[in-house]
Amino acid sequence: MASWDRNTIILLDLVKxxxxxxxxxCGAPVIFTSKLDPDWASYKLGVFVCLNCxxxxxxxxDVSRVKSIRLDNWEDDLVEFMRRNGNAVAKxxxxxxxxxxxxxxxxxxxxVLRDQWIRAKYARQEFTGKNGHLQKAYSSAGFCDGTLWKKGKNKRQFQKRRFVLSQDDFTLRYFIKEDSKVAKAIISVRNMNAVFQPEKVGHQNGLQITYMTEDRTRNLFVYHENGQEIVNWFNAVRAVRYAYLRKALAPANDSELMPLLTTRSLKEGYMEKTGPMQWEPFKRRWFVLCSVDRKLLYFKTPMELEQRDWIKAFQQVIAQPLLPQHYSIEANMKRKKS
Ligand SMILES: [Zn+2]
Known part of the structure; x- marks a missing residue:
């Protein structure tokens, strides 16, 4: 048996x-179901990774070198290195x-999220305990001040705006000019959500920030050319939401708070709606099912509908337990109506 055959067998055992x-x-399965798919390992870091990562x-x-487990030739010392390390040790x-x-x-x-996570972990080593200062960009200071490109309300172009996120009063402000004294908008992080939406925003680093005013759900569509910057903004929003919710929902623990920081909407797409009057014709609307506040939102844009997926998503949301935050939102809504 050739030595690379023996080494491949050792690696295939390790990856099991x-x-x-x-x-x-990213947690994806490393070995794909089809035998033709390659599977990957970094022999410099000692980790097994999926094709995308x-x-x-x-x-x-500088920090990583990748080989295919089944398609490449592995020397004995590299296999031994993989055996001594592996994903748990690297983690x-x-x-x-x-x-x-x-x-x-x-x-x-x-x-951008996966790419920046890998760069933060291995290239910048933000989480080894030695480079804590790099985390200041999104955490300890509780304060973020910088420029983002924001989609205009009526015009569809993006314009440079200064954004300031503050943990002191749990707000996100933006300013038309760098030196503007008065903010164009002051947004509470209370009901804020941030989600990457490259396709919707039309930019690979596109971020959608959703928030609630008195009576409406509103959106900001922003991006930054630099992947690290936009991911830092995203995590800064999560940091401020975390600080806010820890106060608001005390004594909730981290595992209860984590799903509330930001959430991908479970389902987005077009559906037909009628009403509020019975005689109104059906109209196509873009629906968003959101698990943060157990809400179904709809907009005027057209699209296709996969009914089965929708029903599954509905069932998921309905099955979620109600948290204290949801009760208070419900109570507020009732109070407003009466
Ligand atoms: Zn991966």
């Missing part, structure tokens, strides 16, 4: 171990001090 069977960076590793030549080192609010990307998250 539970901590190695899922991508070290291997792309970012390939860009980080203990590179994810030692990830802040509670920091978003850990999953398999189906957009490219």
């Amino acid at each position: 171990q539970p901590e190695n069977a899922r991508c070290a960076d 291997s792309g970012t590793h390939r860009d980080l030549t 203990a080192q590179y994810e030692k001090s990830v802040p509670a609010f920091y978003y850990r990307p999953q398999q189906h998250d957009c490219v």
Whole structure:
């Protein structure tokens, strides 16, 4: 038996171990069902990763080197290195001090989130406990001040705006000019959500920030050319929401708070609606099912509907337990009506 055959078998055994069977960076299965799919490992970091994440590793030549487990030739010392390390060992080192609010990307998250997570972990080593100062960009100061491109209300172009996120009064403000004294808008983080929407915003780093005013749900569509900057903004929103919710929902613990920081809407798409009067014709509307505040929102844009998915998503939301926050939202709404 050729030595690479023996080494491939050792690696295939390693990748079957539970901590190695899922991508070290996004949790996707490392070995795909089809035998033709390659599976990847970084022999410089000692981690097993999925095909998507291997792309970012390939860009980080200073810190990572990637080989296919089944298609490449593995030398004995590299196999031994993989055996001694692996995903669990690397996690203990590179994810030692990830802040509670920091978003850990999953398999189906957009490219910028996964890409920046991998860069933060291995290239910048933000979470090894040695580079805590890098976390200031989105955490301890509780204050973020910078420029983002924001989609105009009537005009569809993006304009440069100064944004200030503050933990002192739990607000996000934006200013038309760098030196403007008066904010164009002051937005409470109380009912805020942030979600990456590259397609909707029309930019790979596009972020949708949703918030509530007295009677309406509103959106800001923003982006920053730099992936690290926009992901820092996203995590800064999560940090401020975390600080706010810890106060508002005390004594809730982290596992209860985490799903409330930001949420991907469970389902978005077009459906036909009628009403509020019975005689009104059906109109096509873009619906968004949101798990943050158990709300179904709709907008005027057209699209297709996969009914089965919608029903599944509805059932998921309905099955979620009500949290104190939901009761208070419901109480507020009732009070307003009466
Ligand atoms: Zn991955």
